[in-house]
Amino acid sequence: MALVELQQVSKDYRMGVVTVTALREITLTIESGEFIAIIGASGSGKSTLLHVIGGLTPPSAGSIRIDGHDYGVLSDAARTDLRRRAIGFVFQRFNLLPTLTARDNIELARSLGGGEPALMNGEANAAGDRYAWHLVERLGLKSRLDHRPAELSGGEQQRVAIARALINRPRIVLADEPTGNLDSVNSDAVLRIFCELNRELGQTVLMITHNPEAAARASRVLHIRDGRLQTA
Template identity: 55%
Template sequence: MEPILKTENLWKIYRAGRLDVAALRGVNVDVYPGEFVSVMGPSGCGKSTLLHVIGGLSQASRGRVLLDGNDLAALGDAGRTLLRRHKVGFVFQRFNLLPTLNAKGNIALAQHIHGDGFDPHRFDVVTRMLGLTDRLDHRPSELSGGEQQRVAIARAIINEPKIVLADEPTGNLDTKNSENVLGLLRQLNKDLGQTIVMITHNPEAAAYGNRVLHMRDGLVVDGASAN
């Protein structure tokens, strides 16, 4: 089986004043369809940078990122935008919902940007699965942290992306809501076969994945491939 995501000697170098800081130092990772991969590592090891690069939010300095057969390193801004739109769903630590829109509007916005218009059936399936049906008319400020993150997950999966990239999705949640959100991610992975890459500090959260990838100093030191 071909990996849905493959990185080859991936480098990301930031310019900090006169210094070049390498956040990724030749990362090689394979993620296969239907996998739930947890990425662990200390702060500053390059986890979030890896997520941004493989999600097409920022460009690699060197190396290749193959996402569903597309080389992100070879794509320009417009190409990476299209790839994000059609193949990637993001879940962030701080939920990042638009405060002016209610839950329904936040989810429907992703469908609108995707370009296929509002799909009531898909919307219904996703919101029902995430237990949001009676919270759809509420704005983010009227929702609990757990509910906001469930809305963010619904927004991420509404367009059936090839991969969901979750950056510390439980970082702002209490234990109960964290378990709830992690359970939902595992359910999405098992029931829908959704490929997920999740960054976390928490070993308990990482255990929800079926593979844990360890990073240190911009390198993957363990679990780089399912093989």
């Protein structure tokens, strides 16, 4: 079964008498383990595509299945639950909660996904949750866990956001220009992390990017233009 399946998905935004069509009849299948880059001009519908796949906004027409579950037939509560368990989001503007430390930003996502705290007792807890510690270590965040976002660099904040997105072992990570607010050194580091997570853990990634290097590293590139997928 495909991990993500879109059938004829369209999305209109209605604002008073004006209707903007952001997506037009998109049919798309994503298999587990893919690393997909989405490229397209500003306003072409890239973020909207991510939001409908992530269940953040309903399509105006068509159907979306994640792991065989059709968003259209789920209750709001079931859709939220599926989103928290199956999908990790990473945004351009990190979107961390400013009053929480890095550790608590990550733990909050974990508890919303139904998990127990994993990063509270340092190494002593490591055997209990190797994955959580591996992630934090892999992202170079071990010595940063007690810092709040304002005390972290942009690159570090984005790495916390990646840890938060991955803590529940989502089936797919949706990343909306994750390097858009980073300098070239930090952007390279973040790109490398996504590539390695894909290679080492088989993490499925769907990433919007303007960075040709990011697109070059992807296993598949989707071009979107005026709300349509361009066939390559």
